[in-house]
Amino acid sequence: MSFAFVSGNPALDLAGTVASRRDAPVDALAEPLDLERWVAECDGLPGRVAVDFVGLESAWSLREALYRLALDRVLDRAFDPSSLKIVNRAAAGPVPTVELSDAGLHMSGDLLAVLAHIARSGMAALADPHACFKECGRTVCTRIYLDRSRGARRTWCGMDECGNRVKAAAYRARRRSSTVGDGGAEVTA
Secondary structure (H helix, E strand, O other): OOOOOOOEEEEEEEEOOOEEOOOOOEEEOOOHHHHHHHHHOOOOOOOOOOOOOHHHHHHHHHHHHHHHHHHHHOOOOOOOOOHHHHHHHOOOOOOOEEEOOOOEEEEOOHHOOOOOOHHHHHHHHHHHHOOOOOEEEOOOOOOEEEEHHHHHOOOOOHHHHHHHHHHHHHHHHHHHHHHHHHOOOOOOO
């Protein structure tokens, strides 16, 4: 399974590792190796961390708390107190080490440092009164993203997955309705 990093914030990308939350949830982080791979693929996080089941459960807890808080922003309601507690606790953890070299920035740290970094990143976005949180416009997608488009006109979490599917479905529906509108007869040249 490949991961999508389209939410505009690593905290929201972590929350997005559960697809179709309302209908048939699919967890992309089912085992420790999945989380290790997700961390390695996420920009701005250390390239490698070791994850055990206890660490995976901590990540799941943080992920669900971040999702609930982001959904609170989408729905313009007060933050869930138990989710705030989880995110604040995670953010109090150790920070990753960042080093600058000719090759650029290098970040290192263990899973606790990664989760603290993700929690802080989420807190910064959630605390920003100007941040525009949206849920994807594709019916089955529950990914929440930051809309930084001009005029906040972004509709989907990402074009590759959701935008293309919605547009293709709309095209097929138009084709079907035009065929039905023509009495179902196809014109051939």
